[in-house]
Amino acid sequence: MRCPVCVRAELVEQLQNYHYRECGLDNVILAGITVRTCPECGTLAPRIPRIEALHDCIAHALVMKEERLTSSEIVFLRKSLGWSGTLFADNMHSDRSQVSKWESGKVVMSKANELLLREMVARGKKIEDYKSIDAARKESNKVVSLFVRIDEAKRQWTDEWREAA
Template structure:
């Protein structure tokens, strides 16, 4: 194994690359780091984080949030907390509940495989403008089974 690279640009302090990178000379800038398939690298780092058996650190929570292109407010909304709580998690000042952390892991898995609708459903549940379902709910049996009547 040749030169190892400590890769801290992702915000995590414990990531090392054995290969898949080079240093390219860029005119006016000098040597610049070039990483092959950086999206694949970040996806693999994220996958490794959600597969961990231990609790996530603040930096790891931030990494997953950034990879999902979410603001702290949106992450907090999805996990049932305020933006300040999400910020405290990322700074290591507070830990999310186990349930919130598990939901974050599920949201990330959804983000990379697009097979589920977890985040979409949470957004629906959080929609404050949704009318309250009060009163009578009528169900009808159809050829394909029971459903809520229109």
């Protein structure tokens, strides 16, 4: 494939470590992935497989880290939940200006809030999920049970809140 930037040379493919700045964090390296490089202008084009799973993996690593989260890590985790700044503020029982301060590093997030954020990412559940369960309960006014079943093909447990038969 010809370089899309300078159009002067064919891209050369090789396995190498790639500094994944596009994720918004400055210390993430994708180890040994295929990178296409232009020998003329130096343009790098990484081939990143299963990008959603990659982002889950990074989010999990951040949740488990011992040090406090940095402001850019807070941004990454918020995005990994698919939240806008406003939704993040709502779900943290805070307001938009406070979120801006956390995400710009002007204010350090309290430990309690940081734990809450980590918890939400670890569970992979958005607060709306809880609300929807509550709404389902209120609407039906019936007992809702947690059904847990194994998917034999995927060897995975799945859970579902629904009305008991």
